[in-house]
Amino acid sequence: MLEGGLLGWATAALVRLDDEVPGILSRALTAAPARRQAIFASLAAHAVKAGVFDAGDDLFPVSFAEVVRHGRVTDILRTAFGDVPEGYPGLLERIGERPLDRPQDYLAIHQMLARNDVRAADALRGSGRITRRKLEVLSALDPRWHHASTVERIDTGAEAITFNAAVEFVQSVCSRATDEAVAQAIGQMRPTSTLPRLLDRFVRRADRLPPHPVPAGDNExxxxxxxxxxxxxxxxxxxxxxxxxxxxxxxxxxxxxxxxxxxxxxxxxxxxxxxxxxxxxxxxxxxxxxxxxxxxxxxxxxxxxxxxxxxxxxxxxxxxxxxxxxxxxx
Structure with missing residues (x-):
């Protein structure tokens, strides 16, 4: 069971909405992933705006409860966000049945699509089920390296920052490691390939080595x-x-x-x-x-x-x- 109840942070909000319009909790528990995640995303939008779920009896207007109970996916999202970026419902569906760990995670995905961050969106679409870990990695990763291959292979935001620095080092010693070349290599990674091997291949072609302590031209x-x-x-x-x-x-x-x-x-x-x-x-x-x-x-x-x-x-x-x-x- 998730912290906070059966559906984690969303449990208390759903219970309150169910008091206003009976059947909402049952609807959320039995809905398909796309609709269920639309409900969670809408609750997340209200949670972040209000700060806490128990801010008052009027936290959720009746109209919102009715839309959650009877509306379509786009109706639910539009009620909470206003504008619904293209592809948002599809990404939400990739989260699965459980809500993300934090309400802010839903807003992060919405903002990513709203600013038309195509690389980040494609990285999430291609990396399987969307999790908080992947969102943290994506946030810490240099936008140039946003790809499903990096999101799948990096476990934490700290590791993403380390990878950024590692690529910077590789580019400092290898003139061939341009942004385009590194991004292309990441995009062409095979399932068995690893990021360390990818960087090592560039280092083996390094052409900016430090000065050598031994002068050239000696026979011995x-x-x-x-x-x-x-x-x-x-x-x-x-x-x-x-x-x-x-x-x-x-x-x-x-x-x-x-x-x-x-x-x-x-x-x-x-x-x-x-x-x-x-x-x-x-x-x-x-x-x-x-x-x-x-x-x-x-x-x-x-x-x-x-x-x-x-x-x-x-x-x-x-x-x-x-x-x-x-x-x-x-």
């Missing part, structure tokens, strides 16, 4: 400066670098290949203090021979790229780092 140490470089290196070394392209695009890590034998990972220092040589990764994240590791570190020294103080902790610390380096790849 080759900086990976494009997404193609990173994806090819991931295949060559058979590691998880392909899953780190987002970190690369965000400037959280940088990768360079040393002598075609291993990958060097660099991480940024705080307060824009440049970069640090962090780890060395062999094929399949295997250990790199000491001679190669020392040569790579010496190369970084020549380039003026600092590294972790290997003297701290002594030989035991260095051995520990060599054994656990593959765990630190994350």
């Amino acid at each position: 140490l080759r900086p990976l400066t494009t997404m193609r470089d990173h994806l090819e290196a991931a295949r060559k070394y058979r590691n998880c670098l392909a899953s780190k392209v987002g970190h690369v695009a965000a400037g959280r890590i940088a990768i360079a290949e040393f002598r075609g034998e291993c990958l060097l990972e660099f991480r940024p220092l705080t307060h824009s203090g440049g970069w640090m040589f962090w780890l060395c990764h062999g094929p399949r994240n295997s250990l790199v021979p000491i001679s190669t590791l020392n040569a790579a570190a010496a190369k970084c020294d020549v380039l003026g790229i600092p590294r972790q103080d290997e003297d701290t902790g002594g030989a035991g610390w260095r051995s520990y780092r060599r054994i656990t380096q593959e765990l630190e790849w994350d």
Whole structure:
């Protein structure tokens, strides 16, 4: 049972109307979804205007009660709202048998149609049963991304705001991620597709990567400066670098290949203090021979790229780092 009675917040209002015109409560309980939701929407309009249902004995005029009892769907809605936007009865029918959680939700749908928000209306029509959750997601979601595919896959308004920010990041690193391209990709999503995969596809085509700490043109140490470089290196070394392209695009890590034998990972220092040589990764994240590791570190020294103080902790610390380096790849 819903909070407030059998029909939630609408129960008390229906009972009062039934006192004026007997049969209204029965009519609401047995009506088809379209008519029932029209009644709920009308009650919601009066509730929001009056503030509370028990504001007085004259809250609902007799004429309104008669229309609710005997009128058609459009008559009921017109009595409460005046103008009934095209498509409003159809969207109400998609709510189902129960009323929405709040009276304001009905007004939100009415206002959406009244301002001719075609994208939002189409998103609701294509996303199955209309719920308060979907309305909250739609309200928080950037209008550019209004689509049934996003409304169905995002659970809360907070997640919608996060998605907005994620798309903004993707667009900042990938020139191909235009509004039109992102909207088209959303519209072409398959049932098994996910929003994270959609964004990842754009990030893998990023062409606005941060400056690399290793200068180009060196015969020993080759900086990976494009997404193609990173994806090819991931295949060559058979590691998880392909899953780190987002970190690369965000400037959280940088990768360079040393002598075609291993990958060097660099991480940024705080307060824009440049970069640090962090780890060395062999094929399949295997250990790199000491001679190669020392040569790579010496190369970084020549380039003026600092590294972790290997003297701290002594030989035991260095051995520990060599054994656990593959765990630190994350």
